[in-house]
Amino acid sequence: MIPRYSRPDMVAIWSPETKFRIWYEIEAHACDAMADLGVIPRENAAAVWKAKDVEFDVARIDEIEAVTKHDVIAFLTHLAEIIGNDEARFVHQGMTSSDVLDTTFNVQLVRAADILIEDMKGLLAALKRRALEHKDTVRIGRSHGIHAEPTTMGLTFARFYAEMDRNLNRLKKARMEIATGAISGAVGTFANIEPAVEEHVCAQLGLEPEPISTQVIPRDRHAAFFAALGVVASSIENVAIEIRHMQRTEVLEAEEFFSAGQKGSSAMPHKRNPVLTENLTGLARLVRMAVVPAMENVALWHERDISHSSVERNIGPDATITLDFALARLTQVIDKLVIYPDNMLANMNKFRGLVMSQRVLLALTQAGVSREDAYRLVQRNAMKVWEEGKDFKTELLGDTDVLAALSPEEIEEKFDLGYHTKHVDTIFKRVFGD
Numbered sequence: 001m002i003p004r005y006s007r008p009d010m011v012a013i014w015s016p017e018t019k020f021r022i023w024y025e026i027e028a029h030a031c032d033a034m035a036d037l038g039v040i041p042r043e044n045a046a047a048v049w050k051a052k053d054v055e056f057d058v059a060r061i062d063e064i065e066a067v068t069k070h071d072v073i074a075f076l077t078h079l080a081e082i083i084g085n086d087e088a089r090f091v092h093q094g095m096t097s098s099d100v101l102d103t104t105f106n107v108q109l110v111r112a113a114d115i116l117i118e119d120m121k122g123l124l125a126a127l128k129r130r131a132l133e134h135k136d137t138v139r140i141g142r143s144h145g146i147h148a149e150p151t152t153m154g155l156t157f158a159r160f161y162a163e164m165d166r167n168l169n170r171l172k173k174a175r176m177e178i179a180t181g182a183i184s185g186a187v188g189t190f191a192n193i194e195p196a197v198e199e200h201v202c203a204q205l206g207l208e209p210e211p212i213s214t215q216v217i218p219r220d221r222h223a224a225f226f227a228a229l230g231v232v233a234s235s236i237e238n239v240a241i242e243i244r245h246m247q248r249t250e251v252l253e254a255e256e257f258f259s260a261g262q263k264g265s266s267a268m269p270h271k272r273n274p275v276l277t278e279n280l281t282g283l284a285r286l287v288r289m290a291v292v293p294a295m296e297n298v299a300l301w302h303e304r305d306i307s308h309s310s311v312e313r314n315i316g317p318d319a320t321i322t323l324d325f326a327l328a329r330l331t332q333v334i335d336k337l338v339i340y341p342d343n344m345l346a347n348m349n350k351f352r353g354l355v356m357s358q359r360v361l362l363a364l365t366q367a368g369v370s371r372e373d374a375y376r377l378v379q380r381n382a383m384k385v386w387e388e389g390k391d392f393k394t395e396l397l398g399d400t401d402v403l404a405a406l407s408p409e410e411i412e413e414k415f416d417l418g419y420h421t422k423h424v425d426t427i428f429k430r431v432f433g434d
Contacts, residue, residue: 005283010324014317020056022104023075026201028052030183034193047087047161055083072097083372086429094193096186098304102217103181105312107205109225112320113175114355119327120168120232120397124161126334128432131157135424138417139253139344140355145245150348150420153254153339158431160239165431167232174228177221181205182213187303214303219294222312226294229319232286236326240277240284243333247274253344257336276333283326290315353392354385359414360396360406367405377401 012018028048035045056078064073072092080088092100135154140147183198184190190198195209202209210217246254256276258264264272293315297308348355359376366373381399382391396402396411403411 005325006321007324007328010112010115010321011317013108013115013322015058016058016061018108019104020058020061020075020296022107022205023072023100024051024056024079025104025205026100026183027076027079027095029201030095030193030197031091033197034090034093036200037194037196038433039194039295040093044087044090047083048079048091050083050087051079056082070097072100077290094185094197095183096215097181098216101187101309102213103183103201103205103207106178106181106207106217106221107224108316109178109320110175110206112316112324113171113178113225115324116229116232116320116327117168117171117175119324119331120164120171123327123331123334124164124168126331127157127164130334130337131428131432132160134339134341135428136421137341138348138421139341139345140348147348147351149355149358150417152421152424153341153344155424155427156242157334158428159222160235160242162431163235163238167228167235167305170228170231171417174225179207180221181207182208182210182217184210184213184215187215188189188213189237216300216304216308219297219300219308222308223294223298226290226315226319229323230288230291233284233323234325236280236330237284239330239334240280243277243337244274244281247272247277251343251347252340253347254337254339256333257338261279276329280330280333282328283322283329287323290319303430324401351385351392352390354382355383356392359419360402360411363410363414364405369405 028045028051030038031045034040037041056075060081061071061074061078064077065071066393068074068077076088076092079091131154133154135152135158137153138150139153139156141149141151141299181198181202182188183193183201184195185193198209243254243256245251247256255272258272264270264275293311297311300308361371361374361378364377365371369377377399381392381395381402383392384395385392393411393415397408
């Protein structure tokens with residue numbers, strides 16, 4: 001991923017240096033386990049740890065791979081250069097390349113998941129703070145982009161909190177799904193290496209042994225992992241779209257923080273554009289782009305092929321680095337989001353009481369008017385607001401058919417905003433607890 005959309009901790013997980021360090025740890029722990037079993041001499045296993053504090057020469061490994069055309073062999077050759085050919089002769093014994101590659105990939109994904117989980121916790125904290133801050137800030141709810149009924153800005157934040165809380169659980173499950181390793185040898189039968197070696201290596205790396213591997217770890221695990229990232233990305237876009245709508249000139253109920261010296265347009269000095277949330281919408285597309293290839297990686301030929309390899313070399317770093325950046329950016333947006341309560345009230349009153357139509361409809365039916373007739377009575381007055389700019393309550397108070405069922409006092413009462421916010425506390429308890 002390009003540096004513009006990258007953060008250093010996540011990038012470091014995918015560096016060649018980190019990859020080769022994990023490869024080395026797998027080989028060294030495997031040698032320890034084989035020495036414990038008496039398969040290789042203890043002194044050879046101990047010799048492997050001579051490279052414990054060595055920085056592997058990435059350029060040298062690349063140089064060797066240019067000849068061998070095999071990355072794992074290139075690494076093993078370089079390791080032998082460091083610790084000595086005789087000392088290294090038992091390294092990788094009974095193992096196959098996928099033991100190293102797949103286990104390493106899963107270690108990297110687990111570490112990436114740990115960062116994403118912490119990112120999500122930060123976002124949840126920001127959403128909760130803003131929800132509590134604006135629990136009673138009334139705004140108009142919309143369906144189809146059209147004014148519907150009153151809600152609160154706090155409920156909007158709470159809705160996003162609940163969605164992201166589900167995503168936190170998805171990330172935790174994705175981490176658990178991917179936290180397996182395999183040191184099972186060619187075609188996964190343990191013919192040339194004992195299962196105890198796999199158990200030892202996995203324990204040292206914080207993984208569970210894959211119950212059954214076919215030289216590769218089953219890719220349904222990875223498909224589930226990247227699918228979870230895709231859902232999180234879609235939720236990020238869900239929040240971003242709402243903020244982008246609120247920042248429209250005609251709405252302006254909220255806007256991204258605009259810092260001193262910031263410029264919105266090279267041509268129009270007045271512009272304050274929702275560039276961060278527009279960026280988040282685009283980044284969400286990039287993360288979701290990994291989902292279908294991850295699904296297609298599930299179907300491999302027989303016990304293994306490498307059709308998945310080129311895909312994962314791309315989507316592993318790109319999806320996790322992008323999502324890490326996006327979650328951090330969204331947290332910043334939520335933290336600094338500027339809210340305009342007065343504009344929210346002005347927008348809600350733009351159509352002069354029209355949003356109270358359902359309350360009047362229900363009151364008429366409760367007063368004995370059939371639903372069909374009640375709907376007709378309310379709609380004919382509502383259309384005067386749409387088409388002629390009339391005031392909804394005034395029209396109702398002047399409609400003899402409506403007054404035949406409801407008193408003026410009963411009509412007045414139907415325009416009380418408190419009616420629409422009376423269960424906010426109940427919803428907040430459901431979302432945030434007591």
